Structure formats: structure tokens, C-alpha cells
Amino acid sequence: MRARRSLIDLDDLSGDELNDILDRAADFEDTEPAPLLKGVATVNLFFEQSTRTFASFNFAELRLGAHVVNLTPGDMSLATKGETIEDTALTLAAMGVRVLVVRHPEVGFAQRVAQAFDGHVVNAGDGAHAHPTQGLLDVFTLREEFGSLEGRTIAFVGDILHSRVAHSTIAGLQRLGAKIVLVGPEVFLPSEYAKPGIALERDFDAVLPAVDAIVLLRIQRERFAAMPLSDAEYVARYQLNAARVARLHERTIVMHPGPYNRGMELDDTVLEFAGWRYAKQVRNGVFVRMAVLDFLVNGSP
Ligand code: ASP
Secondary structure (H helix, E strand, O other): OOOOOOEOOHHHOOHHHHHHHHHHHHHHHHOOOOOOOOOOEEEEEEOOOOOHHHHHHHHHHHHOOOEEEEEOHHHOHHHHOOOOHHHHHHHHHHOOOOEEEEEEOOOOHHHHHHHHOOOEEEEEEEOOOEOHHHHHHHHHHHHHHHOOOOOOEEEEEOOOOOOHHHHHHHHHHHHOOOEEEEEOOOOOOOHHHOEOOEEEEOOHHHHHHHOOEEEEOOOOHHHOOOOOOOHHHHHHHHOEOHHHHOOOOOOOEEEOOOOOOEOOOEOHHHHHOOOEOHHHHHHHHHHHHHHHHHHHHHOOO
16 A cells, blocks of 8 residues: 555544554554654654644654754744745755654645645644644543543533644544534534534533543634633633542543643643543653654555
8 A cells, every 4th residue: 555645634544544553653652663764854844832742743753763853933934035835845855855744823734735745744733723643642542541432422621613633633533433522612612513423512510420531622812812701701611620520430531632721721630630641642642643654654564
């Protein structure tokens, strides 16, 4: 089979490809990797701030032996000298670059790069649209926790409308047969989100005892002009706090893509809860990104 060229969203992957990536990630977790990307020229192009995703891609690339260059907007002719992203991509390809990891605030930006670039593009987040490697690491973490996800109920709470993580993770979970419950106010969760396999709930308290996992989301304040409801109202209705944690089943796990905002979507009780899996997600992110890079560059064995 010819290797898939780029990863723009989870929908790009067939069920077999998705499982292949998750299995590779599990192998990378268990065994020291061979230098599967030895000498592969890789550039990380980050036009938006990032801590976890940026560091995680770097570690993944370095662990596999790639040659890595990082470019931020301040370094690029694109920002001030009128070069288009298409011409930047051609320039990098001429240097022998084979992989571009791209983060940008504009929806569809990674897709644009993929059309211009003769190599592999990994979308590391395009506006509110998609963040497939975060989706994969969330799915991987849930699969590790529960084995099969068939029939498991996963709740996403908060600003689903602007969350590229929610969009990508939901796509992956639906492939694996999980039931999705979305929880939030209308302004962050329009009714159109209800679909087969995806239920909507405005009342967080109503879902607490019944879910296998909760994915908390940060309010994406950088993606809209004014907060549509007060922080106090949001906290009262949707914060996971001590009282709500006490109502969770003891096997329920809580996840967050980070960065989390203490005092908004969660309080400190959550960080001490036995089911809090944030660090596990971050750790798994490196294995999953190694798996994605190996899958794109080397294809199937
Ligand atoms: N880090 C994630 C993202 O880049 C989630 C967030 O920023 O809230 O989308």
C-alpha cells in the first residue's frame, strides 16, 4: 500500500489506518524505537502559540532520528516579505524537506500547505477546525484505559463550538463505536451538533454519574470577540469542582487537552482526583506523534 501523504483530520483515516496508528503508538510506548526517520528533514511551522504540541512533535521527531528545524512567524519571510505559504513550501521542498508540521489560526491552512508541498503535511491545529494528533492521543488514552470503546460514553464539556480538539477527538471516537454526549450552553454548543451517536445535554449535573470519561475543554477566548456569558455563570453551570467530582463513578476518568484554566472549567480538586489523566495524555502524545510520522513517511510494513 502506498503511504498516506498527509494527515489533515481524523476523517482522512480509514478504520484500519486509525487502528494501525494506535497499534504503532502502543509499540512505541513499550519498546525503544529504531531510528525510523533517520535523517528525514522535518520542519515544524508554528504560527500560533503552543507548548505541548510543539514540544511533543519535537521529541517525537528527535526520538525517531529526524533532522528537525523549527520556524516561528518571526523567522519567516512569509510574515514581512510578501512570500506566500505556497512558495515557502516549494522553498522547503527544494532543500529536501520531507515533512512539514503546521499550526495556524486559519481554518484550512494545513490543507493549503499540503496542496503545495511535495511531501507529508501534519496538521498541528488549524483554527477551530481540527487537531488530529490531539484527537488520536485522546483516543489512544481512552483505548488504553477501557480496551474497547464500543458502547462507552464519553462526555465533552464546555466550548465545543471553537474546540478543534473536540471536533477531531469526536470523529475518532465515533469510528471506534463510542457514544458521545456534548455538554454546554447553546452559545458554545449549537443544537446542530446533535447527530446519530451524539447527544446534547445542557445540564452537566445530569450526566455525571453515567459517563465513562469526561473531556473538559478550555474556553477558546482567542477565537471570539466577547465572552457570551459571564465567567461566574459558566463556572456555576459547567465547572468540574469538588461537589461534581463526588458524584462521579469511581471508574470515571477525566481528561483535558491542555492548557487547563484553574478556576474556570475545573478547580484544584480535579487535579488530585484519582481518575485525572492529563499527564497520561501528554505522555501518550509523544508516542502517537511518533506513530503518525512513521505511518506517513514509511507507510505500512
Ligand atoms: N491545545 C489545544 C489546541 O491547541 C487545546 C486548547 O488550546 O485549548 O487546540
